[in-house]
Amino acid sequence: MTELSIQLINLFASFLLLLAFAMLAQRRVINLVNIYAMQGLTVAAATGVVAYVTHQEHLYYSAAMTLVLKVFLIPWILRRLIKRLDVRWDVETLINIPSMMLIGIVLVVFSFNLALPISKLSTSVSPGTLGIALACVLLSFMMMITRSKALPQVIGFLSMENALVFAATSATSGMPMVVELGIALDVLVGIFILGVFMFQIREQFESLDISHLENLREE
């Protein structure tokens, strides 16, 4: 049975990578939120499987929390935010999509190579997923860099956190509950602050285009 669960975790890891790439290739903001919700679902399912294999109770709670927060609550908040900010336009990127995917591939090769020696030493359930999780982190980071509007950057930040949680659960068979709650609280606070910032930006510049922030330089 552990054979099957290891394959399931590998499957979820690949799904996460696929969703990270799908986020890179998206043009519309609503799809980004939906993909984020699917990512949350994948992470919750993976945490559940790890909990089942390693018989750690608190991971079940962690999976349930992930499910509630990241699949239902946060996407709902984001969708409401989108409606209030009236942000339904096409997302523009700084470099075109095929080039971004090529850079994404280079990042994937890089993180796979980086993770190989570490995963050989690891004792966790499925060591190969560390490389994939690292790749997802880098890809979300790249998404944050190359988008020119504030909302996709926030979603990139959130998906980075998703990938980190996945790395923690699969590579180390789960973090202590306290650490996990701490990270989740940090993210929540960060979201609130970012939300406030977004309203401030829009009031100041009447647009969420971050290139307007460049006017705030010393001249």
Place this chain on the structure above:
Amino acid sequence: MGNSQSLDLVLWVISVWLFIGLLGILALHRFTFVARILFPLGGVAGLVLALAAFHSLINGGASNRILPIGLPQLHFHLSLDALSSFFLIVLGVAVFGISIFSAGYFRKSTGTAPGLLCLEFHFFLASMALVLISSDAYMFMVAWESMALSSYFLVTANHRLPKIRAAGFLYLLIAHIGAIALLLCFGVLQANTGNYTFANMRMQSLSPFWASVAFLLAVFGFGAKAGILPLHIWLPEAHPAAPSPVSALMSGVMLKMAIYGMLRVGFDLLRIHIWWWGVLLLVLGLATALFGVVFAAVQSDMKRLLAYSSIENIGLLFAAMGLALLFSSYGMNTIAALALTACLFHVAAHAIFKSLLFLTTGSVLHATGQRNLGRLGGLIRFMPWVAWLALIGVLASSGLPPFSGFISEWLLLQSFLFTSALPQPFLNMLIPVATASIALTAALAGYVMVKFFGVVFLGQPREEKLNQAHDANLFEKIGMAWLAIITISLGLAPNFIIRLIDPVTRVLVNQGLAAQSKSSGWWLLTPTSVERASYGPLYFLLGIAGAITLAFILVRIRYHARLRRSAAWGGGHPWANSRMQDTAEGYGQPIREVFETFFSMKKHLPKPEDTEPRYQVIVEDKFWNGLYMPVVRATEFISSIVGRLQRGRISIYLLYSFITLIFLLILVTGIRK
């Protein structure tokens, strides 16, 4: 026939070629004698050469000879082993077709006298054969340099045009820079023993550092002759500038001399292999291949298009060699043999089909006087022989089954799939990327060939006077048909060639594929085992032919075969003319868009207020301005500094001699102490 007799026969053929060249000088302006008698003789001699080398390859082993000519301490050493024999076969077969074609091609009014052309041509052939049988560094360099020199004179056959002279100069320059690197390489290889024969070099065991230095020098030297990035700049200039048979010879055969050199130095003379050598060749090869094919897709001159396509194929050959080096450095010799078989098969296939394509452009050039793709079109109606023979070359060049270009690509991809067995995981991950680039290059090669054939031969003529184009004459037809037949046979009977290649790979990596190919017989190509991969070109041919015949007959039996001719439909537009079909530039536009970063493009777009709108796009090579011009400027700068030594006054020059004399006296007395 024993091996030493084969070597004798090869030497005999070389002397026949030199003799024919001398006869050409004696009959300098007697056109008919030179063209109709001397060139076909040279072609037949080439065929004899191929047969002699074939016998040597079949019999196995190597034979050596020392000629009494050469420097006093450094006689010419000759050797005919499996590697040389294989390349001699390729040379001989290609030369037969090209010489017969030239017999019908050369007309009375070129810049050079026909006798002189005959001398240069046969001298070129002789020097290439000498390169292949040299067994010491001195003879190799002599033959190499005479190859470069004779081909320079052939390239500038039309020397009255300044563009052609410039192209020839660039060619000679880069050939010599490569030759210097080769000299240094041989110097390193002989490891201070003073004995420059290859046999001695094989016995040396160099430290990894010096072996790498020799390898890098060899890559530079042979890469300059082969046209690897970034030393490719001369190829698209020199190959179109030469007359078409010479372009065919250069593109088809001379570039393979560089491959031969790389194989000889990399596998035979350097006994140890280091893994990063293979990675270097692989990366260089793949980059060159992609570069070549992308540039070929945007050309407007049909010979430049073929020249860039040659760059692409050379890149693939280097990539195959790199893969073989990589495998053999980890001791996986069977798979290294697979990669080498792919390389050698492609050497043979490319030599034949590229020569065929260049020869067809020669016929088109003769018939229409045009090289520009924008002024050709619809020639399949006026030159059917040339068109159908070109189609065979085009299909082989695009890497399509059941033709020859596909087989080498197939073998190469098979060897790539084995790389997941390499111990280094970083290399394992390089493999999907490398496979992807080969697949991309192959697909683009198809694009390029459809552009070539479609714009030149299909569609409607883009110029009025094209309907006076005449078909090729008898000599030209025989030459091209010979090459076409060889192309088709290579594609349909690959096992035969693989059995020929087996002794060659045994020389290079101690392994061969003959055993597997014997077990699968005539019908299937299974380099490793049937479960792993198999390909049956004859099945393809028979399957497609069978399906076609069945469809033909059944349709006629059940329905009918009525056909009416009418005007072209074209969507019902009443005023369609030949300018409305795609131009060569239009055909290359999607590639220009997608691969914009490869080119340095200058665009001039029309504005709405222009009374005479013009659209101009100039696509250039980034290497010219990025790499070569800075080097040229630096050289000029240094020369100007050194040039200050030239004062023009005699007393200054005498002063130089005086200072040198004083200096040497001090030096000699100092050493004495």
Place this chain on the structure above:
Amino acid sequence: MTLSQFLSQLFATAVSLLLAPLMLGWVVQLRAWLQNRRGPGIFQPYRTLHKLFNKDSVMAGTASPLFRFAPYLIFGCMLLASAIVPTLSTDLPLAKAADAIALVGLFALARIFISLAAMDVGTAFGTLGARREMFVGFLAEPALLMVLFTSSLIAHSTSLKTIVITQTHKSFTIHPSLIFAAFAFILIFLAENARIPVDNPSTHLELTMIHEALILEYSGRHLALLEWASALKLLAYSSIGIVLFLPWGISTKGSILSLLYALPIFILKLLIFGIVIALIETFSAKMRIFRVPEFLTIAFLLAVIGMLTYILLGVKAS
């Protein structure tokens, strides 16, 4: 090759030949039902072929023998392709004739000939279609090769027969790289078979044509052969998808009886495939032509990631 093997191969080829228009008709009918129309019936392609074969073939005066010959050649290539792919059984004699790479090469051969034939008459439509077809092909062909290589890495072989046997007879393992390959394959399938969102198979506007522009000058029996060839291509691609991702049910023996047993499963899988295709076609809109390279690049890169994932997750475990 024994007589019974030859007969089995003939049977399998005939099944592909006859089922191909049915598959096409099924997809068209499903699209009609999804769009709340009555639809022409699933046997409509047969009637179209019959009509076209009966008509005279009208050809441009400037067309060369290549133009006349190309439809037969393309039909032959597609028939050979659907005979090589192990649709009903892996033990047929032609399965050895080509592995995955040669199969892709066969499709490339057909594509090059149809592009050349389109350029032959020298109209604006023909050369436009040729250029676009070669462009879509140059991106789709390497992507398809990569997808096939992902399966080849798992099966350690490029022979389709070995791929099927490995998938069905090894213990059930989920290969994550196959997920990537499956997504990439669907995208390539849509591009190569001229489905929405890449190309509209029933368009009359030159702005949106790829496949239609290629066959614009053909009529009568030549057009019938080309339509049949596209249907065979659709069937061949569906069979490749089945071989790579749903190979259970393909028989491993070569007798006609085992072929008959495998036939209903094959038809069922084709029906499901047709439903998936029709759903995708109905729920997406046709892309603008200059987005097509992006679409295919995504497919290509997904396939490469599939291979990379296999190397990461597969190699280290041992």
